[in-house]
Amino acid sequence: MNSLWNILLATTLFLLLPLHTLASPASDDQPIARYSKGHTCLACVAVVSVIEQLTQVHNSTVEASMERLCSYLPEKLFLKTTCYLVIRMFGPDIIKEAWKFTLEKARQIVKKSPTPKYSRSSSDVCSLPFLAKICQRIKSTIKNSVPFKDVDSDKYSVFPTLRGYHWRGRDCNDRNKMAYPGRRPDNWDVHEDSNCNGIWGVDPKDGIPYEKKFCEGSQPRGIIFLGDSAGAHFHISPEWITASQMSLKSFIDLPTALTNELDWPQLSGATGFLDSISGIKENSIYRQLRKRNHCNHRDYQNISRNGASSRNLEKFLETLSRNQLLDHPAIVIYAMIGNDVCNGKADPVPEMTTPAKLYSSIMQTLKYLNSHLPNGSHVILYGLPDGTFLWDNLHDRYYPLGQLNKDVTYAHFYSFLNCLQVSPCHSWMTSNKTLRTLTSERAKQLSNTLKKIATSQKFTNFDLFYMDFDFHEVTEEWRKRGGQPWQLIEPVDGFHPNEVASLLLADRFWKKVQLQWPQVLGKENPFNSQIEQVFGDQGGH
Numbered sequence: 001m002n003s004l005w006n007i008l009l010a011t012t013l014f015l016l017l018p019l020h021t022l023a024s025p026a027s028d029d030q031p032i033a034r035y036s037k038g039h040t041c042l043a044c045v046a047v048v049s050v051i052e053q054l055t056q057v058h059n060s061t062v063e064a065s066m067e068r069l070c071s072y073l074p075e076k077l078f079l080k081t082t083c084y085l086v087i088r089m090f091g092p093d094i095i096k097e098a099w100k101f102t103l104e105k106a107r108q109i110v111k112k113s114p115t116p117k118y119s120r121s122s123s124d125v126c127s128l129p130f131l132a133k134i135c136q137r138i139k140s141t142i143k144n145s146v147p148f149k150d151v152d153s154d155k156y157s158v159f160p161t162l163r164g165y166h167w168r169g170r171d172c173n174d175r176n177k178m179a180y181p182g183r184r185p186d187n188w189d190v191h192e193d194s195n196c197n198g199i200w201g202v203d204p205k206d207g208i209p210y211e212k213k214f215c216e217g218s219q220p221r222g223i224i225f226l227g228d229s230a231g232a233h234f235h236i237s238p239e240w241i242t243a244s245q246m247s248l249k250s251f252i253d254l255p256t257a258l259t260n261e262l263d264w265p266q267l268s269g270a271t272g273f274l275d276s277i278s279g280i281k282e283n284s285i286y287r288q289l290r291k292r293n294h295c296n297h298r299d300y301q302n303i304s305r306n307g308a309s310s311r312n313l314e315k316f317l318e319t320l321s322r323n324q325l326l327d328h329p330a331i332v333i334y335a336m337i338g339n340d341v342c343n344g345k346a347d348p349v350p351e352m353t354t355p356a357k358l359y360s361s362i363m364q365t366l367k368y369l370n371s372h373l374p375n376g377s378h379v380i381l382y383g384l385p386d387g388t389f390l391w392d393n394l395h396d397r398y399y400p401l402g403q404l405n406k407d408v409t410y411a412h413f414y415s416f417l418n419c420l421q422v423s424p425c426h427s428w429m430t431s432n433k434t435l436r437t438l439t440s441e442r443a444k445q446l447s448n449t450l451k452k453i454a455t456s457q458k459f460t461n462f463d464l465f466y467m468d469f470d471f472h473e474v475t476e477e478w479r480k481r482g483g484q485p486w487q488l489i490e491p492v493d494g495f496h497p498n499e500v501a502s503l504l505l506a507d508r509f510w511k512k513v514q515l516q517w518p519q520v521l522g523k524e525n526p527f528n529s530q531i532e533q534v535f536g537d538q539g540g541h
Helices: 002-016 033-059 062-072 076-111 127-146 210-215 253-257 285-292 353-369 386-394 410-420 433-456 469-481 499-516 528-535
Strands: 222-228 302-303 330-335 379-384 463-465
Touching: 033 062, 033 410, 062 076, 062 353, 062 528, 076 253, 210 433, 222 285, 285 499, 353 379, 353 433, 353 463, 379 433, 386 433, 433 463, 463 499
Parallel strands: 222 302, 222 330, 330 379, 379 463
Antiparallel strands: none
């Protein structure tokens, strides 16, 4: 029967490839082995539930539903091919048997097992030969948090995913280490574009370099975002697990999502550069910064990581790219908004960051920034939210997998995650009101610590500010537009702010900075229209 379990584990991969690697926390105090078991089990139950609902929606057999699911998958990353291969290899009878076994195993997990135990070999999907190379590439990129494809090793890439230009501005010359977004122009970019903002050459009318004419004195600056999965815009499409909505279009973006760690930084509220797919008019902080001064084109870095917190930031902070002598100043936003109080442990409280530990970690981070940021930069510390919002607004609503038969609420979903010890935030995603309240109190203490640091510490290369994470303001704005608070949370994970919420938060952030600290944003460039006339979209993103 163990081999049958392996079959389902392999099939699981095609919907949520490997969640234990892509989405689990990055800290050393949460072993990968345990998370691989829990996340694989979670994904497997999701796939089985989807197939079961496909049989119901289309009045078909399990075999036909599996075929249908495979037909929806794209060819990229061999997802469709491998899915069909699994079905062809093991046959309808074995699939039926495995199906019954898996459903029973899932029921046992939910009812009896607080800590599910499986052999390591049966849960390590990356050990499958046809997935080893894909997993190796993804793991390497996540570990290093720098572009996988980067010929000149300047931390910028011409490839979108695997930490490429979806995460930081696209390189304009991947064979020249001295050409990258955010640097001061080399000789006013008379002969080539050294800072990748698309402005270079000489105006034939007067012989003045365009970079000098349009950008000199405009105070160019970039944005660097130090965040967690919320800042990276973690997102699993509801269509991937909603049988009644599945079609050939549902999984088009799955390969992109997998090679971006299930994050969508290109649509994030911090550094998103693509048009919103949610339809709201608000823009990311980067897009507003670029709109204010077109010389800021492509100068963004999203150094966010799933599972990031103050405790493990130092492990990937060095991937920040800024040269004190050669580059423009930057606006750095520190926004570790959840993982210092959130974890999946059965008893989450002892694992929460204390104010004293946060103070030490932040001071270490700020000292590092002071030694790497160009003079004239700005750093903004973002506080933590009150996560009681999640249970209060979601617990009695139906989870996507429960909408068809009205049988699974978010309360059930949260309980299942906590049972597997894979919840992104056991302490807020729980029916235990005392625990939720205690977590919010700790979050407030940590926010006050950040505020204390911002008001008491001075650094030579940047000004330091603090801003509250006031999600209440965003929900009130959304209500005024006729929306409901639950619509601001990612429906599949029931935890992260969705795209609408991220953009509303970005807009709120921008307006507060503009009102309180306008010097942070720099001047509005009077030559923006002329830049558009001469250079169009400046090479795009």
